Amino acid sequence: MSAAEKTRERRVHRSGRLFASELGLMCGRRRNQVGLATLFALVVLVGVALKVSAMRRPGSRGGDLVSAVAGNGIYLGFAGLTIEIALFLPLAVSVLAGDAVAGEANQGTLRYLLLAPVGRLRLLVVKAGALIVGSVIGAMVVAAGGVLTGVVLFGAGPLISLSGTQLSVADGLWRLALAALYVATGLAALGMIGLFISTLTEQPIAATVATAMVGTLLWVLDAVPQLDWLHPWLLVDRWPAFVDLLREPVFLDRIVAGLGINAAYGAVFFALAWLRFRGKDITS
Amino acid sequence: MSLPPEHEGSEQPELAIASTGLTKRFGRQQVVDDLALAVPSGSVYGFIGPNGSGKTTTIRMLLGLVRPDSGSCALFGKPMPQAAGGVLPRVGALVEGPAFHPYLSGTANLRRLDAADPSSDSATASARIGSALDRVGLRAAAGKRYRAYSLGMRQRLGIAAALLHPRDLLVLDEPTNGLDPQGTREVRHLVAELAAEGTTIFVSSHLLVEVEQLCSHVGVMRSGRLLTQGPLDELRTLTAPRFRLQTPDPAAALGVLATLEVPDAAADADAVTGTLAGLEPERIVAALVAAGVAVRSFTPVTATLEDAFVELTGEGFDVSG
Numbered sequence: 346m347s348a349a350e351k352t353r354e355r356r357v358h359r360s361g362r363l364f365a366s367e368l369g370l371m372c373g374r375r376r377n378q379v380g381l382a383t384l385f386a387l388v389v390l391v392g393v394a395l396k397v398s399a400m401r402r403p404g405s406r407g408g409d410l411v412s413a414v415a416g417n418g419i420y421l422g423f424a425g426l427t428i429e430i431a432l433f434l435p436l437a438v439s440v441l442a443g444d445a446v447a448g449e450a451n452q453g454t455l456r457y458l459l460l461a462p463v464g465r466l467r468l469l470v471v472k473a474g475a476l477i478v479g480s481v482i483g484a485m486v487v488a489a490g491g492v493l494t495g496v497v498l499f500g501a502g503p504l505i506s507l508s509g510t511q512l513s514v515a516d517g518l519w520r521l522a523l524a525a526l527y528v529a530t531g532l533a534a535l536g537m538i539g540l541f542i543s544t545l546t547e548q549p550i551a552a553t554v555a556t557a558m559v560g561t562l563l564w565v566l567d568a569v570p571q572l573d574w575l576h577p578w579l580l581v582d583r584w585p586a587f588v589d590l591l592r593e594p595v596f597l598d599r600i601v602a603g604l605g606i607n608a609a610y611g612a613v614f615f616a617l618a619w620l621r622f623r624g625k626d627i628t629s
Numbered sequence: 630m631s632l633p634p635e636h637e638g639s640e641q642p643e644l645a646i647a648s649t650g651l652t653k654r655f656g657r658q659q660v661v662d663d664l665a666l667a668v669p670s671g672s673v674y675g676f677i678g679p680n681g682s683g684k685t686t687t688i689r690m691l692l693g694l695v696r697p698d699s700g701s702c703a704l705f706g707k708p709m710p711q712a713a714g715g716v717l718p719r720v721g722a723l724v725e726g727p728a729f730h731p732y733l734s735g736t737a738n739l740r741r742l743d744a745a746d747p748s749s750d751s752a753t754a755s756a757r758i759g760s761a762l763d764r765v766g767l768r769a770a771a772g773k774r775y776r777a778y779s780l781g782m783r784q785r786l787g788i789a790a791a792l793l794h795p796r797d798l799l800v801l802d803e804p805t806n807g808l809d810p811q812g813t814r815e816v817r818h819l820v821a822e823l824a825a826e827g828t829t830i831f832v833s834s835h836l837l838v839e840v841e842q843l844c845s846h847v848g849v850m851r852s853g854r855l856l857t858q859g860p861l862d863e864l865r866t867l868t869a870p871r872f873r874l875q876t877p878d879p880a881a882a883l884g885v886l887a888t889l890e891v892p893d894a895a896a897d898a899d900a901v902t903g904t905l906a907g908l909e910p911e912r913i914v915a916a917l918v919a920a921g922v923a924v925r926s927f928t929p930v931t932a933t934l935e936d937a938f939v940e941l942t943g944e945g946f947d948v949s950g
């Protein structure tokens with residue numbers, strides 16, 4: 346191994362150390378743990394509500410995803426993502442993202458990180474990485490919480506795909522995991538918007554609220570029929586496309602387009618965050 | 630002194646900190662105005678000035694946290710903020726008080742800062758963190774959450790963070806803020822110890838007495854401008870020593886003082902005062918006595934640095950700006 350390769354390896358290793366520190370900070374924070382528990386509890390709540398209504402009216406079966414849960418608990422994973430994708434998951438990501446830079450600035454720890462010296466780009470990359478991990482954890486917890494609750498309350502079995510064919514349990518769980526990852530890419534893109542906003546202020550709460558409002562605004566715009574020309578360009582428009590993973594064969598068009606939009610939003614807002622942060626006066 | 634070889638044997642004494650025309654404006658207020666700092670390597674440089682005179686803002690610019698509107702600064706000859714990545718590992722700093730994550734312990738906070746520095750080696754982290762904590766007397770509280778720390782303990786942890794590596798330069802912005810007299814003494818002792826090891830120290834304070842015993846050099850700030858800087862002894866001489874003479878016959882005394890060419894001799898109700906202006910006190914007394922002027926008492930008044938400071942700033946320690 347050449348000296349340059351060794352230096353490079355050491356640098357990567359040392360950025361890994363900072364990344365581990367960042368994840369430890371994020372996961373160790375009581376507030377974040379409570380938030381994650383809330384995401385989980387919401388799916389449990391939905392499961393219990395479905396169980397109660399299924400016991401009251403055993404005969405009735407709707408055609409949608411939520412009522413399918415009564416027949417097979419694994420569907421509750423998908424139902425959980427559907428229910429939390431509009432508000433709770435974006436809110437959770439907004440909390441993490443708003444805190445990313447503004448939280449450190451507010452505490453004054455930002456100046457000491459920069460004096461370490463962490464390197465501004467390196468810090469921003471680590472913060473973005475942590476937001477991506479946080480998005481994945483959030484979506485996974487909702488999906489896993491759904492499956493656990495559903496299986497406990499309704500039992501598990503082969504799934505019927507949206508195209509009417511049968512999917513094995515293992516196949517269904519795989520598709521659920523992919524659905525959660527797909528949802529996570531959208532959340533991470535919203536996280537990059539939040540990261541950018543977080544570089545604009547020293548008030549983490551303000552950054553969180555602003556990010557959550559952007560998320561909500563996007564959903565509202567996406568629901569206005571008169572703006573249908575705009576819909577394909579809205580970040581959230583294709584988020585619900587994860588249900589396409591339940592088709593047989595899997596229908597990928599919307600998901601691929603959604604991944605493209607998520608990546609584009611993520612890249613643009615990360616770039617904006619960097620443009621803002623690289624020369625910013627740190628007066629906190 | 631652990632300077633890199635390329636700096637050895639240069640003609641001028643190397644400057645740890647140098648700035649030219651350093652200027653920063655916040656809104657309409659000129660916070661730092663045309664600052665030309667020169668902090669020699671190996672010195673203990675006291676950066677004094679009243680609250681709001683621009684000390685912290687200057688320090689932020691020196692360390693690359695804030696961009697100057699105009700002018701430039703360099704640490705060890707390397708331009709800031711461009712060279713931050715290379716130079717800052719050689720610099721330990723406490724800026725505007727300590728700041729840490731409240732829910733992490735002292736040790737965990739230092740571990741995080743150590744992880745942030747790409748040049749630091751994780752294998753030696755525990756040992757370095759332990760010895761930094763020892764150095765500031767915080768080992769016993771190392772496992773406590775930062776939020777449970779007293780003000781003084783927080784300040785100590787901030788200093789410990791600056792000592793995670795052996796440094797060539799320590800920048801300490803009001804390091805004794807919030808410390809009790811015992812803590813203040815300890816910090817002073819620590820600074821003296823580090824200086825003796827060859828570390829250049831740049832310490833800011835609004836309390837002159839705090840740095841007076843410590844520093845080899847001072848720079849005096851007022852309203853964003855550097856009024857004077859240089860070796861401490863030079864600053865002392867800025868205020869000429871005076872004398873105070875008590876005599877029953879002030880008019881005769883003034884006559885004698887005039888022949889001695891004392892520039893500003895003056896009599897008030899109970900004493901005659903004037904500037905010594907290079908004259909030995911014994912010569913003045915001898916001349917007075919020879920001329921038959923009765924001398925009740927003659928007291929040379931040596932100026933304290935405090936006097937020099939007040940004379941320079943004109944306003945003592947009032948907040949400016």
Ligand SMILES: Nc1ncnc2c1ncn2[C@@H]1O[C@H](COP(=O)(O)OP(=O)(O)O)[C@@H](O)[C@H]1O
Nearest residue numbers: 628655660679680681682683684685686687950
């Ligand atoms: N971020 C800021 N925005 C506006 N004014 C500021 C900011 N930071 C400092 N100032 C002003 O600049 C002046 C100098 O502040 P500072 O450098 O903290 O002085 P010192 O450290 O000597 O007390 C003060 O009048 C202060 O109000």
Ligand SMILES: [Mg+2]
Nearest residue numbers: 684685725802
């Ligand atoms: Mg200050």
